[in-house]
Amino acid sequence: MSYTIADRYLIKKLNTNSILKVVLEKGAVSRADIAKILNLTPATVSSNINSLIRDGLVHEVGIGSSNGGRKPMMIELNENGKLFIGVDIHKDGVEAAIVNLAGKILARSERQFNGHSTEFEDDVVACIRNVRDFLPNMKLDGIGVGMHGIVDTNQSISIYAPAMSRRNIALKDYIEKKESLPVFIDNDANAMAIGESWFGQAKGVRNYIFLNVGRGIGSGIVINGELFHGNRYAAGEIGHIRVVESGRRCVCGKYGCLDTVATEYSIIRDVINAIHTGVSSSITELSKGDLSTIDLNMLKEAARLGDKCVLEALDKMGRYIGVAVSYAINMMNPGMIVFGGSMSVLGEYIIESIRSTAINLSLDECAEGVFIVISSLRDNAGVVGAASLGMQNLFKST
Numbered sequence: 001m002s003y004t005i006a007d008r009y010l011i012k013k014l015n016t017n018s019i020l021k022v023v024l025e026k027g028a029v030s031r032a033d034i035a036k037i038l039n040l041t042p043a044t045v046s047s048n049i050n051s052l053i054r055d056g057l058v059h060e061v062g063i064g065s066s067n068g069g070r071k072p073m074m075i076e077l078n079e080n081g082k083l084f085i086g087v088d089i090h091k092d093g094v095e096a097a098i099v100n101l102a103g104k105i106l107a108r109s110e111r112q113f114n115g116h117s118t119e120f121e122d123d124v125v126a127c128i129r130n131v132r133d134f135l136p137n138m139k140l141d142g143i144g145v146g147m148h149g150i151v152d153t154n155q156s157i158s159i160y161a162p163a164m165s166r167r168n169i170a171l172k173d174y175i176e177k178k179e180s181l182p183v184f185i186d187n188d189a190n191a192m193a194i195g196e197s198w199f200g201q202a203k204g205v206r207n208y209i210f211l212n213v214g215r216g217i218g219s220g221i222v223i224n225g226e227l228f229h230g231n232r233y234a235a236g237e238i239g240h241i242r243v244v245e246s247g248r249r250c251v252c253g254k255y256g257c258l259d260t261v262a263t264e265y266s267i268i269r270d271v272i273n274a275i276h277t278g279v280s281s282s283i284t285e286l287s288k289g290d291l292s293t294i295d296l297n298m299l300k301e302a303a304r305l306g307d308k309c310v311l312e313a314l315d316k317m318g319r320y321i322g323v324a325v326s327y328a329i330n331m332m333n334p335g336m337i338v339f340g341g342s343m344s345v346l347g348e349y350i351i352e353s354i355r356s357t358a359i360n361l362s363l364d365e366c367a368e369g370v371f372i373v374i375s376s377l378r379d380n381a382g383v384v385g386a387a388s389l390g391m392q393n394l395f396k397s398t
């Protein structure tokens with residue numbers, strides 16, 4: 001069999017990406033171990049590692065242990081070898097962070113959209129500029145954007161951003177022109193799912209769902225190690241599964257969607273309603289009587305104090321999420337469900353009711369062996385996930 005130059009280039013790229021991923025996952029590792037893990041010849045591994053060293057992506061870190069014979073030189077990821085900006089655009093604001101190859105955040109900035117967020121592009125660019133100003137001398141390699149709503153990853157446009165009532169926003173072109181860096185864009189939950197597989201709980205898991213629960217609810221679906229976007233890029237809209245008969249009207253126009261009962265807004269609304277009906281809660285004191293100031297930190301503190309009103313609201317929220325998750329488990333038979341997004345800062349007070357409801361309602365065979373866990377990236381999942389969209393060309397081996 002003969003290879004063309006293009007074939008050779010592709011094979012080399014796949015090999016260097018696979019090697020880089022092993023180094024990311026294993027930490028310090030020898031060339032011989034890499035050859036064994038990837039079933040490559042020592043010569044191929046050496047040649048590819050030499051190019052990774054030249055590109056500043058890995059470096060040698062001293063001598064490892066050996067069972068006899070020459071002790072091997074260990075290879076380690078050069079964490080700051082490339083830096084990416086991760087941008088998370090949600091319903092009412094934008095966060096941006098400079099993230100290194102180990103998924104660590106070096107600088108971070110956020111900005112709220114003003115009033116009606118129909119014209120938000122300038123705020124996004126301002127937030128990016130702000131975070132760049134923290135590290136003005138660092139070379140940056142790209143920008144990843146996690147955008148709420150539905151994103152056409154082929155044309156790199158936001159097809160529909162419901163919170164902004166906007167369609168067909170050419171975000172990639174806009175940001176690339178302003179920032180002169182390559183821009184990669186996907187739905188926010190999809191970006192988080194990628195980030196979780198490289199830097200969080202889903203390392204090595206082939207089939208899993210990332211739940212982004214925050215100001216809205218979405219999910220990123222990974223099948224056989226690949227993101228599943230669906231026929232028209234709209235897969236994973238778990239927030240619009242109906243979980244309440246005759247429920248509230250949702251932003252999508254339907255009624256009783258999960259999005260109406262399990263977001264940051266709905267939990268705050270439920271706690272305020274309970275207090276207004278005479279339920280006593282430490283929130284009244286924590287908010288100094290001004291219930292309009294309730295935020296996630298306040299809810300977390302109340303939950304830590306064992307506040308019954310808040311704990312019950314969180315438990316109820318978990319049960320609603322569990323209902324939707326049971327559908328996903330029956331449809332997909334995943335190995336893992338990762339609970340992430342801004343609400344995951346309250347994860348330990350919600351995860352048990354998600355877990356028990358989801359397992360109770362799904363078919364035993366579908367739920368067998370599924371791990372339902374809290375994202376280890378927590379509220380960093382948005383920016384780290386977005387940055388990992390930019391890194392896909394480095395790590396992606398399939």
Ligand SMILES: [Zn+2]
Nearest residue numbers: 240250252257
């Ligand atoms: Zn809906």
